[in-house]
Amino acid sequence: MKRSDIITTIIAIYGAVLSTIAIVSQLLSDRVKVKLTVSRNMQMVDDHRYRGMTLTIVRVTNIGRRPVTITTFGAIRLYPNTNFVTVDSQPQLPCEITEGKYIQSIWDQADMDFSTIDYWAAWDSHGRVHKLQEASRFNHWKSVFQLERSFRKKKALN
Numbered sequence: 001m002k003r004s005d006i007i008t009t010i011i012a013i014y015g016a017v018l019s020t021i022a023i024v025s026q027l028l029s030d031r032v033k034v035k036l037t038v039s040r041n042m043q044m045v046d047d048h049r050y051r052g053m054t055l056t057i058v059r060v061t062n063i064g065r066r067p068v069t070i071t072t073f074g075a076i077r078l079y080p081n082t083n084f085v086t087v088d089s090q091p092q093l094p095c096e097i098t099e100g101k102y103i104q105s106i107w108d109q110a111d112m113d114f115s116t117i118d119y120w121a122a123w124d125s126h127g128r129v130h131k132l133q134e135a136s137r138f139n140h141w142k143s144v145f146q147l148e149r150s151f152r153k154k155k156a157l158n
Helices: 003-029 137-157
Strands: 034-042 055-062 068-077 095-097 102-108 117-124 129-133
Touching: 034 068, 034 117, 034 129, 055 068, 055 095, 068 102, 095 102, 117 137
Parallel strands: none
Antiparallel strands: 034 055, 055 102, 068 095, 068 117, 117 129
């Protein structure tokens, strides 16, 4: 091999690697990204509706470039507890949120037992579930196993 052939091969490999990195970077940045945040032990000042209440604020934020329509959000609880979803949010659901926009809901914390929450979830119009884990992995797996076992028992009885 000549010296010019070696240099040409090195430049070709460098170009191929660089273009692959650029394409992967573009694909990863151009997808739906939703972030859930839960703020506990909050209090509202100068709002008579929430006076004397300890609040939990659940916020769903679009941190991606693509707009996403959130249809509902709430919490999935550990088995055998029932799940719950938000009823009152700002703005009202379903709602399309563009880059950097958010939807939030304010809940009275007195009615919540955080030890029974498996994860917080937001569902979009394409059926995707965006999650924020609350329970430990062990408790999550234990709950999933118990739920599947209860389904099998019900199916066997029918």
